[in-house]
Amino acid sequence: MENSSQTLPPSSPCPTTFGVSLPFSSSPLQTCSNSRISLPLSPISFPPSPTSLSPATAESIHSSSPLSYYTASQCLEGQNIQCVSSANISDQDDLTCLSWLHQRGNLLPLQPLPKMTPLPQLESSSPTQPLPPALSKPPYSFSSLIFMAIEDSPDKRLPVKGIYEWIVNNFPYYRTASGGWRNSVRHNLSLSKSFCRIQRDKSQFQSVGKGSLWCVCPEYRPALLEVLRKTHSYHSTNSNLINKPAAPCPLTPDNEELVTMESVDYQQEVNEEMEKDPLSDSGYIELHYYQSHQYQYLVLPGDTELDLETVEILQLDAEAQEAAGSLLDL
């Protein structure tokens, strides 16, 4: 039988060298009719790698389902950025530390992120919000899981063990699942043409550990992204949260800042960065990942009007959609 995995010579660099804009390169430009912004679709969102977070935050994230990582879009147009959170946050830096995305650098073109301060008065809000089934089986195929794991690694390559760990860390379901899924992971790696094997470089630290490193074959990356995007979109759409009663709106009617998150200083940083970053005014959006075991965070420009369709186009996650939808009632 054909061995679909591709083994690269040890000295070869991993072919998974992705351009910064790759995730969006094949995505159609979506125009937000009501919000004066044009945003290319971001196909996917990953939960942050716990390994890039502090132990406390990582543990907190571990306790939640990846589906509880809500994505918010931020339209950086020099407007007031509003942030609302109701989580009990002890380490706001960790909570809002999204540098894991920056560090990866090639999944999403990101800009500096604001430091945010939680809203203590909302700490006990939304008690009726259903929590994502943390221990339910993730909707993602093993190929997608492997893809996410590899993409979330700094070097875009992981040993099998690293893939295991990423999955376990990000999908609590697999913490308690029987070991058969590991076999499935290995089976998938071997069988799928999407992944290629790299011999460890004996001269480097990579030589530590068993087995090879695995990376995503560039030619199959768009397909993996598309599958992931469809899965993500499907489950977000089918979450039926849009039709749910609107959650308490995180924004005041007059769009005053409920939370000051060092907004002035940060805004200056953002603006400065936008001047530097050629992508900043090209319609790229930021995806923010927030620890949100129970509560969501929505970052929106103060006067942005988003209808549900637009929100859906922006692929805000379900909870963010819910919060954004509530803006329509203002």
Add this chain to the structure above:
DNA sequence: GGCCTGCTAAACACTA
């Protein structure tokens, strides 16, 4: 019903 895809289980060989 056939095909494809994905999941699961199992067996086996290889290797650290």
Add this chain to the structure above:
DNA sequence: GTAGTGTTTAGCAGGC
């Protein structure tokens, strides 16, 4: 020898 890794085969389920 053991455990982890990689490959292969087979069966099953679900969608199209």
